[in-house]
Amino acid sequence: MLVTGGAGFIGSNFIHSWLSAGGASVINLDKLTYAGNLGNLVSLSDATRYSFVSGDIGNSSLVGxxxxxxxxxxxLNFAAESHVDRSIHGPEPFVMTNIVGTFRLLESVRAYWSDLEDDMRRDFRFLHVSTDEVYGSLLEDMNAFCESSQFQPNSPYAASKASSDHMVRAWQHTYGLPVITTNCSNNYGPRQFPEKLIPLIIHNALAGKPLPIYGDGLHVRDWLYVEDHCTAISTVLLNGKVGETYNIGGSVEMQNIEVVKTICRVLDETIPVGLRPFRGPETDSRLASYNELTTFVKDRPGHDRRYAIDSGKIQRELGWRAVETFETGIRKTVQWYLDNPEWVTDVQSGAYRNWINRQYG
Incomplete structure (x- = not known):
């Protein structure tokens, strides 16, 4: 099968998960922007069931x-510009990839699918991976997002993903293209680009740098371990109903400040402050806990207060549910970054450092 955006965080984890389970061979098409990292797939470089193509989903001749x-x-379409902060600073790449790119990909796939033999046309699937951010923000006493929740995107990123979701739905309704959409909550786990909250906190803590938290730190997210997300996508691909949407969440709502405290506690237990491997110029040997590095920074514009996913549909209809608790998932995540210091060093390029300095000052 063709996986787009397979060098990114979720896409690369899915490819590893899919191939390790004995799934069909994979062609990975990725543009290799800042978050695309072939190091995520280096162990598959000699695999006979995996191949990589460098390119853009918007390149219709290449995709065709x-x-x-x-x-x-x-x-399976994982390809997307996905970082909210970057979309605020520069929304055009999000429009070009998430909207225009998805449109061109849909058209390329529709042309291919239309020419297939009847059996292949019937069995073919286009699975579009999206986000809970298309639904907007929830108040504290509101029910979690379900598949019929109204779209109310509040950032350029969320608006671009909502647009792509609408197009995928329209291509099924108008042309009969056999599509399925998934909307997931916040993912975390191995191989995540370190501008996202959890890997950023882990990396900064190990380097003795400030742990930046937006605003008052009380923003709530539903956290989903990436391997659980991958098994959900496999389940939807194999058993999901054409034209349907499935929400995928970890059923773990936590305030950002609690996420940071949990990471610091796990790090304190796993590798005490004085033993950390990535020491930078801001190292302070007097620290008793990583939590002392917590720093509150100016909130980002339009910051959604709460996300929560109701995964009842995929649980009832397809029998999937998340396996990892946040405690077990975050311990696996911390350990992966401790075990892969070369990966951390490779992704923290000059461009990444410039971005972090710009964003958090």
Whole structure:
């Protein structure tokens, strides 16, 4: 099958999960922007069931040639610009990838699918991976987002993803393209680009740097361990109903400040402050706990207060549910970053450092 955006965080974890479970061979198409990292897939470089193509989902001739040559039975679209802060500073790449790119990908896939033999046309699937941010923000006493919740995106990123979701739905309704959409809550786990909250806190703590938290730190997110997300996507791909949307969440609502405190506690237990491996110029040997590095910074514009996902549909209809608690998932995540210092060093390029300095001052 064709996986787009497979060098990113969720896409690369999905490829590892899918191939380790004995799934069909994978062609990975990725543009390799700042968050695309072939180091995420280095262990598959010699695998006979995996191949990589560098390119853009908006390149219709390239996508068409891949489809016609490899004849995939499914296309999974992970490709997206996905960082809210970057969308606030520069929304155009989000429009071009998430809206225009998805449109061109849909058209390429529709042309390919239309020419398939009847059996292949019937079995083919286009799975579009999206986010809970399309639904907007919840008040403290409001029910979690379900598949019929109204779209109310509040950031350029969320608006671009909502647009892509609408197009995917329309291509199924108008042209009959066999699509399925998933909307997930906040993912965390191995191989996540370190501008996101959890890897940023882990990396900064190990380097003795400030742990930045937006505003009052009381923003709530529903946290989903990435491997649980991958098994959910596999389940939807194999058993989901064409034209349906499935919300995927970890059923773990936590305030950002509690997330940071939990990471610091796990780090204190796993590798005490004085033993940390990534020491930077701001190291303070007098620290008793990583939590002392917590720093509150100016909130970002339009910061949604709360997200929460109701995963009842996928649990009832497809029998999936998250396995990891936040405690077990965050321990696995911390350990992965401790075990892979070369990966951390490689992704923290000059461009990444410039971005962090710009964003958090």
């Amino acid at each position: 040639s891949i489809l016609n040559h490899h004849k995939p039975v499914a296309v």
